[in-house]
Every structure is written in C-alpha cells, then in structure tokens.
Amino acid sequence: MSMNIAIDGPAGAGKSTIAKKLAKELGFIYVDTGAMYRAMAYYFLQNGIASDDEAAIAKACPAVDVTIAYENGEQQVLLNGENVNGVIRTEQVGNMASATSVYPVVRKKLVAKADVIMDGRDIGTCVLPNAQVKIYLTASSKTRATRRYEELTAKGESCDLKEIEKDIIERDYRDMHRETSPLKQAEDAVLVDSSDLTIDEVVAAIREIYQKKKGE
Numbered sequence: 546m547s548m549n550i551a552i553d554g555p556a557g558a559g560k561s562t563i564a565k566k567l568a569k570e571l572g573f574i575y576v577d578t579g580a581m582y583r584a585m586a587y588y589f590l591q592n593g594i595a596s597d598d599e600a601a602i603a604k605a606c607p608a609v610d611v612t613i614a615y616e617n618g619e620q621q622v623l624l625n626g627e628n629v630n631g632v633i634r635t636e637q638v639g640n641m642a643s644a645t646s647v648y649p650v651v652r653k654k655l656v657a658k659a660d661v662i663m664d665g666r667d668i669g670t671c672v673l674p675n676a677q678v679k680i681y682l683t684a685s686s687k688t689r690a691t692r693r694y695e696e697l698t699a700k701g702e703s704c705d706l707k708e709i710e711k712d713i714i715e716r717d718y719r720d721m722h723r724e725t726s727p728l729k730q731a732e733d734a735v736l737v738d739s740s741d742l743t744i745d746e747v748v749a750a751i752r753e754i755y756q757k758k759k760g761e
C-alpha cells in the first residue's frame with residue numbers, strides 16, 4: 546500500500562529539515578510545497594507586481610510555470626524552466642510568498658503528487674486530505690526566530706532577531722487567517738512541538754507515528 550505523510554506548521558518550525566531526513570530514511574519523495582509559492586513570489590517581485598494587486602497577480606499567473614525536478618535526490622524548483630533554488634530562500638521572498646499565497650488563483654497552481662512526504666501549510670487539510678500520517682509541527686515563535694536567525698547569519702546575511710520574530714508572528718497570523726486553505730491543525734493530525742526537541746528527536750517521534758500506522 547502506498548503511504549503519504551503530511552507535515553504542516555508555521556514558518557520556521559523545522560518542517561523541511563525533518564521532512565527531508567524522514568524522506569531519506571523511509572525512501573519517500575520529498576516535496577517542499579513552500580518552495581513553489583516562493584518561486585511564484587520571486588516572479589512577482591522580479592516583475593514589479595505588488596502583493597496587494599490581486600488583478601495584476603491573476604493576470605500574471607498564466608505566464609508562470611513552476612515545476613519540481615530532482616537532482617541527486619535534491620528538490621530543484623524551476624521557474625519558467627530556470628532553476629531558482631538559489632534565490633528563493635530570502636526573507637523578502639518568504640514574506641512575499643505568504644502575502645501572495647492568500648489568493649486562490651495562486652493556490653490553484655499547486656499540483657498534488659502521490660506517494661510522498663509533503664510539507665507546507667494546508668497539506669493535511671487540503672492537498673493530501675487522505676494522508677495516512679498527518680503531523681502538525683510547531684515551535685514557539687521565539688525558538689523559530691532564533692533558528693532562522695542562526696540559519697541566516699551562518700549564510701552571512703545580516704539580520705535582526707527581533708525583526709525576524711516580528712515577521713514570523715505577522716506571517717503566522719496571515720497564514721492562519723486567510724480565507725483559502727488557512728494553516729490549521731487537521732483534526733486527525735498529531736501535534737509535535739519541537740521547541741525543546743533536537744532534529745533527531747523530532748524525526749524519531751514522527752518515524753514512530755508512521756511505523757505504528759503502517760503496522761495497523
């Protein structure tokens with residue numbers, strides 16, 4: 546039987562790190578859906594389209610083609626054929642992705658795949674509602690801001706911890722309160738709070754949930 550694992554949660558909870566490790570261990574294909582919204586956001590930024598200009602965004606959408614490819618097991622996001630992996634991880638693109646993913650016209654571009662571990666905001670509730678394993682992965686905004694701060698400074702980007710936490714709180718609010726498929730814990734999802742857990746502890750906890758389901 547094929548299995549799907551859905552991991553949703555707010556920005557910076559560690560979804561992609563955990564999902565990537567689990568996918569490798571379990572032999573699943575990993576799809577980072579946030580990267581697709583980021584690629585679209587990057588397109589809007591490049592084309593001078595404002596996040597609150599829904600008409601311009603709707604007009605631009607048909608010209609945007611986002612596809613996922615895999616190279617050495619790593620997900621590559623192609624925007625109109627061009628690999629944009631290296632340019633979509635900035636705070637500016639993340640905030641733009643949060644602001645523009647509120648529009649149904651943007652959300653329609655996301656394609657659902659089978660036999661995968663997907664992470665995002667609405668995977669357990671909308672994209673893979675029949676996933677056998679659903680996880681809602683979260684952590685305190687302070688922990689998430691600190692993690693993102695450390696990630697960015699390690700990459701040599703200058704940033705401000707307070708500013709990042711403020712952005713995270715704003716992003717949480719927008720992701721949780723938008724009309725179309727807002728971020729929320731699916732009724733059948735297991736809540737995992739990673740604030741005081743290491744990456745390996747989170748991976749082990751989810752692996753246990755998966756193995757229990759598989760044995761049922």
Ligand code: DC
Nearest residue numbers: 578579580582642643646665666667
């Ligand atoms: O996971 P991320 O930080 O790369 O996601 C960036 C934004 O994309 C996030 O703030 C909201 C949006 N998103 C979404 O609406 N639905 C998803 N399944 C994944 C991301």
